[in-house]
Amino acid sequence: MKKEFKAIADIIPKNISVLDVGCGDGSLMNLLIKEKNIKARGLEIKEEYVKKCISRGLSVIEGDAETELHQFPDQSFDFVILSQTLQAFYNPEKVLKDLLRVGKSAIVSIPNFGYWKVRTSLLFFGKMPVTKTLPNNWYDTPNLHMCTIKDLFNFCSDKNIKINKIIGLNENRTSEIKKSNLERKNLFSKIGIFWLG
Amino acid sequence: MQLNRDFLPSLAGLFFYMNEKLENIKKLNITKPLLLDCKQNVSNFPLAYETYGELNKDKDNAILVFHALTGDQFVSGINPVTKKEGWWNTAVGPGKAIDTNKYFVICANVIGGCMGSWGPKEINKKTSEPYGLNFPVITIRDIVKAQETLLDYLGIKKLLCATGGSMGGMQALQFCATFPDRTFSAIPIACSTSHSAQNIALNELARQAVMADPVWDKGKYLKKKVQPKNGLAVARMVGHISYLSEKGMQEKFGRKLQEKADYEFSFDADFQVESYLRHQGYTFVERFDANSILYITRAMDYFDLSRQFKGGLVEAFKNQQTKFLVISFSSDWLYTTRENKDTVIALNAAGADVSFAEIKTDKGHDSFLVNEPEFLKTIKGFIDSMHTKFKNEKRI
Numbered sequence: 015m016k017k018e019f020k021a022i023a024d025i026i027p028k029n030i031s032v033l034d035v036g037c038g039d040g041s042l043m044n045l046l047i048k049e050k051n052i053k054a055r056g057l058e059i060k061e062e063y064v065k066k067c068i069s070r071g072l073s074v075i076e077g078d079a080e081t082e083l084h085q086f087p088d089q090s091f092d093f094v095i096l097s098q099t100l101q102a103f104y105n106p107e108k109v110l111k112d113l114l115r116v117g118k119s120a121i122v123s124i125p126n127f128g129y130w131k132v133r134t135s136l137l138f139f140g141k142m143p144v145t146k147t148l149p150n151n152w153y154d155t156p157n158l159h160m161c162t163i164k165d166l167f168n169f170c171s172d173k174n175i176k177i178n179k180i181i182g183l184n185e186n187r188t189s190e191i192k193k194s195n196l197e198r199k200n201l202f203s204k205i206g207i208f209w210l211g
Numbered sequence: 212m213q214l215n216r217d218f219l220p221s222l223a224g225l226f227f228y229m230n231e232k233l234e235n236i237k238k239l240n241i242t243k244p245l246l247l248d249c250k251q252n253v254s255n256f257p258l259a260y261e262t263y264g265e266l267n268k269d270k271d272n273a274i275l276v277f278h279a280l281t282g283d284q285f286v287s288g289i290n291p292v293t294k295k296e297g298w299w300n301t302a303v304g305p306g307k308a309i310d311t312n313k314y315f316v317i318c319a320n321v322i323g324g325c326m327g328s329w330g331p332k333e334i335n336k337k338t339s340e341p342y343g344l345n346f347p348v349i350t351i352r353d354i355v356k357a358q359e360t361l362l363d364y365l366g367i368k369k370l371l372c373a374t375g376g377s378m379g380g381m382q383a384l385q386f387c388a389t390f391p392d393r394t395f396s397a398i399p400i401a402c403s404t405s406h407s408a409q410n411i412a413l414n415e416l417a418r419q420a421v422m423a424d425p426v427w428d429k430g431k432y433l434k435k436k437v438q439p440k441n442g443l444a445v446a447r448m449v450g451h452i453s454y455l456s457e458k459g460m461q462e463k464f465g466r467k468l469q470e471k472a473d474y475e476f477s478f479d480a481d482f483q484v485e486s487y488l489r490h491q492g493y494t495f496v497e498r499f500d501a502n503s504i505l506y507i508t509r510a511m512d513y514f515d516l517s518r519q520f521k522g523g524l525v526e527a528f529k530n531q532q533t534k535f536l537v538i539s540f541s542s543d544w545l546y547t548t549r550e551n552k553d554t555v556i557a558l559n560a561a562g563a564d565v566s567f568a569e570i571k572t573d574k575g576h577d578s579f580l581v582n583e584p585e586f587l588k589t590i591k592g593f594i595d596s597m598h599t600k601f602k603n604e605k606r607i
Binding site: 055061064065067068069070071072073074075076077085086087090 | 534536552555556559560562564565566567568569570571585588589591592593595596597599600
């Protein structure tokens with residue numbers, strides 16, 4: 015998902031420190047190091063990704079974000095990034111709070127369950143949606159807590175989490191989401207990127 | 212305990228024969244005074260070492276390997292003293308994970324050891340007799356300080372990497388804490404920042420086995436040119452049990468009998484696992500000094516990095532520029548993943564640059580010594596990428 019990473023990189027200032035939670039093979043970290051000269055660290059649960067990152071010279075800790083974010087001291091990173099995994103945690107609220115404890119800011123992206131293709135799949139075909147951003151079937155999906163851009167927006171308001179910016183991504187465009195255009199963007203964005211804290 | 216005594220006479224002279232062969236190995240006489248943790252000041256002592264590969268012109272390819280409790284400086288190829296394979300032959304050598312065609316690998320025998328470095332079997336110049344228990348009680352920090360002098364001698368300002376498993380990993384951590392500017396990266400493998408109660412207990416078992424052997428004679432056996440072989444062999448057996456995992460041991464031996472169809476209703480080695488332990492025990496006494504086991508296990512037990520620094524572990528790793536890769540093995544019950552992760556947490560809390568990987572394996576603590584492809588791939592990937600970074604940093 016290059017476009018998403020590009021949009022995240024656009025938010026992040028140069029020469030800062032970033033923790034990428036669920037960093038995968040380290041593509042985003044690499045991009046941020048090259049373009050923004052940041053000090054990057056990763057946390058990743060999959061052993062093979064950890065090894066790949068290590069051999070790319072990236073600093074990555076093998077571990078589960080759900081249980082192991084506690085090892086990072088308070089406010090030890092300028093930014094903490096969580097790309098498209100919030101919905102896969104047992105307790106997304108706890109993870110979100112931990113992200114905002116460890117980072118001075120957090121960037122959280124979600125696959126938007128409010129996207130029109132997702133809605134039509136359920137509405138017209140009566141089937142759980144399988145799309146590019148939601149590629150799994152209902153029985154093998156890692157996603158436990160699917161939500162829409164509007165859901166996360168409301169959640170942040172309820173929990174007094176400060177939203178600095180929301181970016182919506184669809185096929186070829188990125189656009190800023192505000193309260194005024196929330197309903198429309200919630201229908202037409204595949205991915206929502208929240209800059210919090 | 213009934214031990215296989217028929218086996219012993221043939222080995223009786225071997226240890227002493229090996230001692231004579233130690234004359235031909237590389238030794239550095241350390242003249243720089245070393246103040247030991249026990250407050251004794253020492254100088255003019257030998258540090259035996261070996262190197263593999265060549266130091267390049269830029270001196271950016273040096274890797275210091277620290278050996279574990281019963282290891283020695285002969286990491287790769289054939290050990291010229293024991294004629295057996297080097298203890299880390301799986302990882303170090305031409306074309307291997309730590310490629311000696313590319314890197315300059317250094318390993319020194321720890322002080323307190325018995326492969327040519329200053330240890331309890333060396334002759335005390337004051338008494339003209341082997342030190343025995345008159346050898347000072349040393350620590351991991353003393354061991355590491357002695358090795359720093361070797362780097363000066365070899366003309367290496369900054370290592371590419373410092374690494375080792377088990378006690379070797381503790382030395383790597385100690386080295387980084389004591390000399391934060393002397394290595395670009397470090398791989399502490401299957402170790403901890405302090406010895407756990409369980410590990411102290413197992414070491415105590417090993418020491419008690421040695422000391423319970425009447426031949427040990429309060430450490431004065433060398434004067435009589437004998438070794439407390441039975442005690443030392445039991446000490447080694449304890450070690451070997453702890454290096455394997457329960458599952459690994461069950462799969463390797465199960466209840467299989469040793470070259471027999473049925474029980475013999477005796478105390479000979481009926482089971483393969485007994486035979487294995489006896490073999491490990493009795494081949495060990497050929498090459499190792501019993502007093503060295505006492506001294507080195509003691510050094511491990513005293514190891515506690517947090518105790519050395521006011522403010523604990525975070526202080527120990529403060530201002531670290533070294534890039535760490537901590538590795539644990541899923542079936543290691545001697546230095547568990549939990550303990551290795553505690554090291555990672557401390558490094559994180561100190562703001563150090565740290566990676567961590569747990570290798571999934573049934574091979575227990577011994578995993579770093581055997582052919583474990585995922586482990587070898589991980590260290591190779593790390594060292595090669597660190598070399599690129601180190602070269603770039605030097606260029607800038």
